[in-house]
Amino acid sequence: MDLYAEFCRHTATLAPKQSLLVAFSGGLDSTALLALAARLAREQGRAVRAVHIAHGLQAAAEPWPAHCARVAESLGVPCQTIRVQVELGPRVSLEAAARESRYRALAEVMMPGEILLTGHHQDDQAETLLLALKRGAGVAGLAAMPMRKPFGPGQQWRPLLTCSRRQLEAFAREEGVSWVDDPSNADDDFDRNFLRNRILPPLLAQWPSFNRTLARSAELCAEQMELAAELVEADLPDLLNSAGGVSIAGLQTLSRARRHNVLRHWLQQHGIHSSRSQLQAIWQELALARVDAEPEVRLGKRCIRRYQDFLYLPTAGSTPRPLANVRTGEWLHCGVGKLRLGPVSRGADLVAGFDLAELHIAFQVPGLRARPAGRSGSRPLKKLWQEYGIPPWQRPQIPLLMQGNQLVAAVGLFVCQAFSPEPDAPGWRLEWQPG
Incomplete structure (x- = not known):
């Protein structure tokens, strides 16, 4: 394989003059990558720079920044060293913590639209897939590392994923560039090293194309x-209500596989990655609970709740802020959103002629009754919340536009009959933007 031709094939869609950022550890993989990127940059007249992340985790790494600077200079590439502090947390491995620190630092120094190149290769991909199998991962885990993905203000590309480590080493020797060997790579206490040093060699001896087939x-x-x-783009939108809840009745019409797919993607949209057992718990303990129950299932620091026929993922809401008076013609912030009241000659939301000086915004007023426009008779606000399908945890966030002790409107939901104008009549426009 012509390694440079393969590299060019995977970078052929670069925009003219699009700049490159190489994550440069000083090891074989990133050294070969930097040499390839430097050659491409010279031929195409594009900018390329390298960044070396110093974790400070081992004494053997102290000379690496100077080594990286020398190699980058020999290739005509500027190189920046960034020192990071690796923060360990509960149930977080040293490998994962170091990776998180490294990528966070790289994202901070990336320029808008810049492409981050990393030296992951075919052998790394095989190790990643085997580690996913060890965890019992699903399709997303077994897909291992994508060739490209959004990252920071740009994208991360892995243009060497189709190349083996042996090919990278042959290329680096031909180019005459030197690299450092990380002594921690010999420590089989790390899962990836155990696979690389103890498991994959006999597999490759038996089946030389094993990494390629993986x-x-x-x-x-x-x-x-x-x-x-x-598939979820076709399924999920029709199952969502205006409050972001997922219809249980709608989920029941899907096969189990499609139902799990919808729930998994819905949770991922909120930054939650769920296991198969968690999806089963959501269905058994929430969706199939009795109709009048309001159970919840915790996923880390978040919880999924059921109200009526919908599943919700409540977020920590903003703090409501009552307003003692409502001025017209300007946006007024009430903590959970903003509203504006202004006169219009037709198509009004509120009738003209009532006392604006008495208007104020309140939250959770006890004992209120209301008659929404078009309804017959008034009902307690609690009953109306139920009819409108407002979950209990969202009700304290609803602004109540009051005239003295009388409810004018539940902002964003309804206007009371006594303050509702005739069609196309003049009056007041009530605008609301939540958030």
Whole structure:
């Protein structure tokens, strides 16, 4: 394989003059990557720079920043060293913590539209897939590392995923560039090192193309993941209500696989990655609970709740802020959103002629009754919340436009009959923007 031709094939869609940022550890993979990127930049007249992240985790790494600077200079590439503090947390491995610190630092120094290049190769892809199998991962985990993905203000590309480590080493030797060997790579206490040093060598001795076939399996899983994402685009929108809840009745019409797919993607949209057992718990303990129950299932620091026939993922809401008076013609912020009241000659939301000086915004006023426009008779506000399908945890966030002790409107929901104008009549326009 002509490594440079393969690299050019995977970077052929770069925009003219689009700049490159190489994550440069000083090891073999990133050294070969930097040499390839430097050659491409010279031929195409594009900017390229390198960033070395110093974790400070081992004494052997102290000379690496100077080494990286020398290699980058020999290739005509500017190199920046960033020192980071690795923060360990509960149930977080040192590998994961170091990776998180590294990528956070890279995202902070990226320029808008810049492409981050990382030196992951075919052997890394095989290790990633095997680690996913060890965890019992689904299609998303078995898809391993994508060739491209959004990152920071730009994208991360892995243009060497189809190349083996042996090919990278041959290229680096031909180019005459030197690299450093991380002594921690010999520590088999790390899962990836154990696979690399103890498991994969006999597998490759028996089946030389094993890494290549594993990479092909990852590509097939990635295709299935794309198909699942397309399927959820057809399924999920019709199941959502205006408050972001997912219809249980709608979910019941889907097969179990499609139901899990919808729930998984819905949770991912809120930054939550769920296991198969958690999806089953959501269905059994929430969706199939008795109709009058209001149970919840916790996922880390978040919880999923059921109200009426919908599943919700409540977020920590803003603090409501009552307004002692409502001025007209300007946006007024009440903590959970903003509203504006202004006169209009037709198509009004509120009738003209009532006392604006008595208007104020309140929240959770006890004992209120209301008759929404078009309804017969008044009802307690609590009953109206139920009829409108407002979950209990959202009700304290609803602004109540009051005239003295009388409810004028539940902002964003309804206007009371006594303050509702005739069609196309003049009066007041009530605008509301939540958030």
